[in-house]
Amino acid sequence: MLSNLLFIAALIAASAFFSVAEMALAASRRMKLRQLADEGDGRAEQVLAVQEQPGHYFTVVQIGINTVAILGGIVGEGALTPHFAxxxxxxxxxxxxxxxxxxxxxxxxxxxxxxxxDLVPKRLSMNEPExxxxxxxxxxxxxVALFKPLAWVFSVLTEGLIRVMGLPAARDNSITHADILALAEAGNxxxxxxxxxxxxIENVFELDTRTVESAMTTRERxxxxxxxxxxxxxxxxxxxxPHSTYLVCESEIDQVVGYVDATDLFQRVLRDEPIALRAEGLVKKVLIVPDRLTLSEVLMQFREKHEDFAVIVNEYSLVVGVITLNDVMSTVMGSLVTSYDEEQIVRREDxxxxxxxxxxxxxxxxxxxxDILPHAGQYDTLAGFLMVMLRRIPKRTDQVLWAGWRFEVVxxxxxxxxxxxxxxxxxxxxAEAG
Known part of the structure; x- marks a missing residue:
């Protein structure tokens, strides 16, 4: 009986080993493995290589698990049944x-x-997969090297069935922005x-969807x-x-000439020189961008043109606002740099x-x-949402109801x-019954 119990213990240990091998590889995070590999752990590099082509690996795991399970049933019946009987x-x-x-x-x-x-090894593998x-x-x-011929046969049969069913034969290891946002939310x-x-993190990814109109200084301001x-x-x-940059126009805002830095003006003030905007070199050429650009695209133009100030125009070449590099960065940093007085939406006590x-x-x-608002993509601001919903210019006391919220123009x-x-x-x- 002792020898049979020892053999059963060995089979359990072998099955636990294969369970760990299966679950750990599937649950291991590539970023964590890459970090271990960069720190000099060659085994992590091997795990990454197996994750790229896991076919033979999982085939050998299944061969081991099923073989051990069958042997356990055979040996267990002969080892314990007589003693219980x-x-x-x-x-x-x-x-x-x-x-x-x-x-x-x-x-x-x-x-x-x-x-x-099964349960204990897999629980350990899920807690510390790498x-x-x-x-x-x-x-x-x-x-894998020992059972490679047998694993090859099973792998060919498995991949053939997967292709017949029209399923992907390889693992997709690409990381999307949704994955990063999910990780950030889980970390939060x-x-x-x-x-x-x-x-x-969320604001960074919104740069590709938010237009410049959502962060610009509007025309009237x-x-x-x-x-x-x-x-x-x-x-x-x-x-x-007081501002760091001023737009310069001919006689009205739609006739843009350029812009002037406040530092250049202050230098003239400190030197007791008169300020004349027609002076050579004082007014600089301004970057003009269309109003349909995203914040990511305008940020790219800032980098390419070595500018941090731009005028935004619509399809009729009318100025709708201006935007600075600081406006874009404030959009990204959000509440980290925005003071309470500058908040555009404030929660009240009620x-x-x-x-x-x-x-x-x-x-x-x-x-x-x-999660969603109606007619998405047709507006960038709260005022735009109200205009689209009302189909006219909003007036005081106008109301829009949506998803249990009332939007009232005050x-x-x-x-x-x-x-x-x-x-x-x-x-x-x-309604009361009765």
Whole structure:
């Protein structure tokens, strides 16, 4: 009996080994393995190579698991059934004792294999997949080489069936932005990634979908100089509206001449020189971009043109706003760099929100935890959403209901939606029976 029990223990250990080899390889993260490989662990490099072509590896694992399971059943019945039958023979008839002994032997061997050869090894492999994968890769490589002819036959048959079913024969190891966002969210829930850091990661990927209009300074807020403005007017305007860059136009904002840096103006002030915008070299050529560009595309143009300021025009060549490199970076950094006074959407104590009309619609969705809004892609701001829903220019007290939220226009300034109140719509009371 002792020799049989030792043989069963050996079979359980072998089955546990194959379970670890199977689960660890499947659960191992390529980024973690690459990090281990870069640190000099050659076994991690071997695991990465096997993940690229896992066919023979998994074939050998299945050969081992099924062979051990069959041997366990054969040996277990012969090893334990007689002993259980002998013990039960004192209580019941010999025929019944034999039957019950076989049942107890089967249940005991099956339980041992389920717990010790399957559940425990796989749980360990899921908790530390990379560590377990590099631990078993050496013996598994040897077994793969030993059973390579048999594994080749099974692999060919398996791949043939997969192709017949029209399924992919190779593992897709590409990483998408959705995978990265999912990892960031998981890290946030685990307490590893802070809320603000997760927001930055999400904002980076939104650069490819958000247009420049969602981050620009709108036309009516642009402070500009006319090319013929005198020294006194320029000085007063700088004092009233300090900025790092000023647009320079002929007589109106749509006749763009260029832009001027505030530092160049300050240098003239410090040297007690008069400020004349027609002076040579003072006004610089401005970058002009269309309003349908994404933030990612305008960032690329900033890099290519070595500029950090651009004028945004629509299809009719009318100026709709200006954007700076700082505007793009503020969009990425979000609440890390935005002060409370600059927040475009603010949560009130009663749970409602007060939002500026130019609040990017992605910020509104994030605040309200809305996955989708109607007519997506036709607008970039909260004001645009209201215009599309109302099919006209919004007026004070106009309301839009969507997904349990009420969007109410509370302030309009020259056809511009200034403030919007967003509040939960109370559920309708149930009609009383009777």
């Amino acid at each position: 002998a013990m039960l023979g004192y209580l019941v008839a010999p025929e019944l004792a034999q039957t019950l002994g076989f049942g107890l032997s089967f249940a005991s061997i099956t339980s041992l294999f389920i717990v010790l050869a 560590r377990m994968a590099v631990a078993v890769i050496g013996p598994m490589q040897w077994l 829930q685990a307490g590893v990634v802070a809320d603000a850091e997760q927001q930055v 642009v402070v500009f100089f006319s090319i013929n403005d005198d020294d006194t007017l320029i000085r007063n305007r700088i004092a009233d509206d 749970g409602s929100f007060l939002a500026d009309g130019i609040t990017p619609i992605t910020e509104v969705q994030r605040a309200l935890e809305l 302030d309009v300034d020259s056809h511009r939606v200034d403030q919007v109140m967003i509040a939960r719509v109370p559920p309708a009371p149930l």
